[in-house]
Amino acid sequence: GAGVSQSPSNKVTEKGKDVELRCDPISGHTALYWYRQSLGQGLEFLIYFQGNSAPDKSGLPSDRFSAERTGGSVSTLTIQRTQQEDSAVYLCASSPRPSVSSYNEQFFGPGTRLTVL
Amino acid sequence: GDSVTQMEGPVTLSEEAFLTINCTYTATGYPSLFWYVQYPGEGLQLLLKATKADDKGSNKGFEATYRKETTSFHLEKGSVQVSDSAVYFCALKGDFGNEKLTFGTGTRLTIIP
16 A cells, blocks of 8 residues: 655755645554654654644754644644754654554655755 | 664675674663664665564564663674665664654665675
8 A cells, every 4th residue: 555655755945934744644544753854963753643632742843843633644744934954854654553562663754855045 | 861872884894794783772661672774765664673672673684682781772684785785773662652763873884795
């Protein structure tokens, strides 16, 4: 079946503009994650959605970053007033519902490369 | 908080050489440990995992053993191939309910024929 898809694959924007990044998880996966891969910081967790529960936003670096997940499926990561340090590859992952007895693999999308000029 | 320290690269080896990429971690409770791989032009993929102490994860000739006493999860392969050239990430996940992955900085591996 189809994997995790992300759009756009590349985004170039000017400092101060807002951007929206989209993630389509694997059908049936209830958990969705956003990570950021940058040269200075490596791969870092941003936010986690699980079903209808309140999201874990503990990794969002500032209040310029927000994310939502509509209908328990598609997610949008929004960065307001972009800064040059926001330049990175933004990765989305999805997994089935986590359980105590097993680890459910996180399947990653190809990422969106964001460049802030 | 949780953290992963990974051997920095880049690492360049000849084909059929023995590979070790070191990984140590700091975590509370009983984390699960993973190696992810990112081949050129591709997305991040799970290579292997271990969910409790003394477990050995293996896949595609790679192995890693979860050593709680040394808080380590070193990646090894006995004979590398050119197709193993990629970036390798060590990662951990905390106890159930803490679902985020904490990654190491990644190690770029290049295998020359």
